[in-house]
Structure formats: structure tokens, C-alpha cells
Amino acid sequence: MPGLKDDLLKLARQLQLPPEAFDAVGIHAWPAVLHKIQAAFVIKTSSNTHFNWWRESLKSPRYSIFFEHGQAYECLHQLIDAQELVWFVACDIDRDPSKFWLFQGQIHAIQSVLREHYSLNYYLVSKKYDWLICETDQDVLTGLKSIIPKMEALLPMVKPD
Numbered sequence: 001m002p003g004l005k006d007d008l009l010k011l012a013r014q015l016q017l018p019p020e021a022f023d024a025v026g027i028h029a030w031p032a033v034l035h036k037i038q039a040a041f042v043i044k045t046s047s048n049t050h051f052n053w054w055r056e057s058l059k060s061p062r063y064s065i066f067f068e069h070g071q072a073y074e075c076l077h078q079l080i081d082a083q084e085l086v087w088f089v090a091c092d093i094d095r096d097p098s099k100f101w102l103f104q105g106q107i108h109a110i111q112s113v114l115r116e117h118y119s120l121n122y123y124l125v126s127k128k129y130d131w132l133i134c135e136t137d138q139d140v141l142t143g144l145k146s147i148i149p150k151m152e153a154l155l156p157m158v159k160p161d
Contacts, residue, residue, distance in 0.1 A: 004092035004120065007103040008113055013042040015112050022105035025087075030102040040129040041144055045079060054123070055134050055142065058071060063151045064142040072141035073114040079133065079143070079150045080107040080124065093137055094120075 001012075012022045025033060039043060043057045065072065074101055076087045080086060090105040090109050103110075110124070131147035143151045 003101075004090060004099065007088070008090065008101070008103065008117060009097065011116055012109065015034055015040070016110075017105075017109045017112060022088075023103060023107035025102040025104055033102055034089070036129055037087065037125050041125070041132045045068070048079070055121070055136055058132075058134075058144060061148060062142055062144045062146045063152070064140050065151060067139045067141065070082070070139045072135045073111055075092065075141075075154060076111055076124070076133070077107050078154055082106065082108060085121065085127060087123075087127060089123040089125065091121045116154060 031059055038054070041059055042054050043059055045057065053068065083106065085104055087108060088105055090103065091100045098114060104127075105113075105123075114122070121136050122134065125131070126146075130145055132144045133147055135141045141151075
């Protein structure tokens with residue numbers, strides 16, 4: 001049975017997204033990347049702080065926006081430069097929430113994938129580890145560090161976390 005990684009890569013190819021716009025990170029590279037993400041953005045209280053619960057242990061300061069009708073991913077291009085390559089960490093909440101996959105891509109390509117495959121929690125992270133954004137299945141978009149001013153400017157009616 002194919003998993004989330006295969007599904008997302010197949011979808012990206014169906015959408016004619018080139019590998020430089022959206023691709024999986026190699027099996028030997030992803031552990032170090034995920035470790036850096038966790039060190040920069042997650043309060044690790046125990047060895048049981050798993051990826052799919054990072055959103056419960058994010059460092060401060062952070063800023064959250066609730067999207068009443070979901071689809072927070074539609075505003076991501078307003079927060080992230082179109083040419084910037086970012087880390088895209090995806091968790092398959094429908095099949096196996098303990099499994100996660102690391103991709104890299106540009107925001108327009110990631111948005112295209114999210115439009116077609118929305119049933120997942122995800123994190124977007126600057127490759128410089130300057131900021132993190134996550135969207136949960138509760139329709140909340142949360143940002144940390146240098147992305148916060150852009151999120152504050154996005155919607156004047158939002159309230160900080």
C-alpha cells in the first residue's frame with residue numbers, strides 16, 4: 001500500500017511540478033534536518049515528544065490565526081517569498097499520524113499539492129531555521145519567530161496565541 005510520500009510525489013508529477021519546485025528529501029538527509037527543526041522550534045519535554053504533536057510544544061513567541069472555513073494554505077504565498085526553497089514536513093493524519101515525511105519546495109508548488117491533498121497536518125520551515133509555520137486539522141495557522149510580523153500584517157482582525 002503506497003504511503004503519503006508516494007501519494008504526494010505522484011500528485012506533484014500529475015500537477016507537472018518539476019522536482020526543483022517540489023521533491024522528497026533523501027532518507028540520509030532528513031534525520032539531521034528534523035533534528036535541527038526540533039531544536040529550533042520545539043520544547044522537548046521528553047523523548048515522547050513526537051512530530052505529530054510538535055504543535056502542542058512549540059516555543060514562544062508564536063502567533064496563531066484561526067481560519068473559520070479552513071484553507072489557511074491559500075494565504076501562504078503572502079507570507080513566503082515565491083523563489084524561496086523551504087522545508088515541508090507532512091503528517092498523514094488519516095492513515096498513520098506517527099509517520100511523517102520531509103520534502104523541499106517552493107511555496108506555489110506546495111500550495112498546489114495542498115489544494116489537492118488537504119487531509120494532513122504540515123509544517124513549513126525556513127531552510128535558515130528563521131521561522132516555522134504549521135497548519136493543523138483544527139484550521140489554525142501558527143507561526144514562530146521571524147514570520148510573525150508578516151502574519152500580523154496578513155489579517156488585522158486576528159488575535160495572537
